[in-house]
Amino acid sequence: MITLKDIGRIAGCDISTASRVLNGKPCRVSEEMRDRIHETARQLEYLPNRTASSLANGNTRTVGVLIPNVFDGVYAEYLERLETGFTAAGYAVRPFICHNRPEKENAALDSLLRNEVDAMIAMYYSFDCRDRYERISRSRQPLIFRCVNEIEELPFDTVRMDLTEGYGVLASHLADMGCKRIAVVGGSVASLLACGGNSIPLGYFRAACKARGIAVGPECGIVSGDGQDEAYEAVSRLCKGKSAPPFDGMIVQSTNRVFGVCKALLDAGFRIPETVKAATFSDLSVCRYSPIPVTVWAQPVEEICRALTEATLARLEHPDSPPRKMEFQSTLIIRKSTNPERNA
Amino acid sequence: MITLKDIGRIAGCDISTASRVLNGKPCRVSEEMRDRIHETARQLEYLPNRTASSLANGNTRTVGVLIPNVFDGVYAEYLERLETGFTAAGYAVRPFICHNRPEKENAALDSLLRNEVDAMIAMYYSFDCRDRYERISRSRQPLIFRCVNEIEELPFDTVRMDLTEGYGVLASHLADMGCKRIAVVGGSVASLLACGGNSIPLGYFRAACKARGIAVGPECGIVSGDGQDEAYEAVSRLCKGKSAPPFDGMIVQSTNRVFGVCKALLDAGFRIPETVKAATFSDLSVCRYSPIPVTVWAQPVEEICRALTEATLARLEHPDSPPRKMEFQSTLIIRKSTNPERNA
């Protein structure tokens, strides 16, 4: 490995001079010296050791993105957009894929605490990691939240979106389209429903159903793992041997499950949208381009990313400004999977 | 930030003792000392600064993954599987999303050269970055290639897969299913075809077509950007005003385009698979669960990831062992998009 020492030795100057020149520091160095340094750096193919510079100057010009997975297309999209935005601002992005596992989330947060990244954007968070979040809030390091519920009292910048409201909007829409029995397919939300529990999204769901006179019971929660295969299995099991579908409206928690759900219904001999209707969250391109395009509660990914990027950069610039709270609205995009009249 | 100095001061010992204890170094330290150190570390919520340890001991326990994007589901899958494998082995994974941009690829490779990661797995590479690859080969740092063509003379561990052969296999399959005019929709491959050029995948494609008596001309290359929207546009443009499809077989370069292609055909009034058949690469779950399941040339992602992980760990352990060359076979999975008799 070529170090500053090498280039100093060869160019015939001190390493501090070499450092100054190569970092373009505003100081008066003779033309010849400067050229000589640049030249030998070029010849030796010198690459500064970032670990060492990070240690010396206490920053990394890297922002972390804490994300549950990239297998769900919407997170892939978030990640790529953030990448683009931060690259433009001279920051690298370092994804931390946490798979909903608290120990990984903790590890990611530790990276911030250890100054491995200058800031962290949390695209989700779990309650189990509260300690770390509080600690980060005490340490006053830049943490920016994308959140779906009110993030309680933590003094972070937050970009809030109305995902949970979507359960109400989609339920109302399905009811408007004539559905009488609506199920929720997914993980956490569905399993709370199945066991008679409550939560913010379920509150919206139940209120919407109640307003339209639709009964909601634990059987409306269809629990499945995150993936088309698991969703297919879960719904197939439910349809087995039935001549009519057990539900005529399905709210599916993620794009990662919606095609499994639809295929299970089709394979069971039911028709979408005539007999059963299905809707989901996040407007991924597959939802638009599937042979049966899917109705979605669409979060404005691009704007959210802009807000996240901007908030992060602002926080980095002004560590002591008061926390910003931003909100974003989703839109209902109606497609064929819930409306026979749509061609798309 | 709490440092070793703090814990040494409070526990009443030298920082080196604290370092030894906290790293579980095999050395004889008195029980009380050890306990005191652990205790104060716990109380102060000490987190070692990884930048500093990396600098001091010259490794990061991190492996980089150079990847074109995560928006294409197959790369998302690669990334998540590698994540899992390396986490189990005690290594962190750091994705470098390069968007097919040489400057980003160079930056990723520089991270290896600068020892920001202990090893790098290149999921693809571009010719423009040859310099860096040669330099890495000289520096003898661990770089593992996943490649689709013979990687020339560079002495790296390689995991080769037969993606290019897929163009031949899919063409033969489409011909067997009765196709007479086969198009290739995509980026590089399609545009070379469109301008009459040649390449390894095109070689396979042309040979297969020739063997079945199918004519191939520049019009068979349908160029589109990476995404369903672009693919939809490109194919729609081609179909506009036509009562019969211009092609009866489509080989689509990526899952990221195949739904756009299919929807364009459907919207133009053509039927899949009756009038036009379509096939692609990578067996993503959306291909299985789309209302019209898609025929694919399926790379064995799981095995490849296992091989990549293992090769990387082996290389890290034995930096001087001779380079390993591994090969993996894909399989043709025939589904409804090319075969009317399939239900899936």
Place this chain on the structure above:
DNA sequence: GTGAAAGCGCTAACAG
């Protein structure tokens, strides 16, 4: 203009 020197936080060889 340029060099000497201290220091970022941690590790590891060497003493004692």
Place this chain on the structure above:
DNA sequence: CTGTTAGCGCTTTCAC
């Protein structure tokens, strides 16, 4: 058993 010391490669004052 534990402390002293010398780095890792770079940045940044402060002198000359």
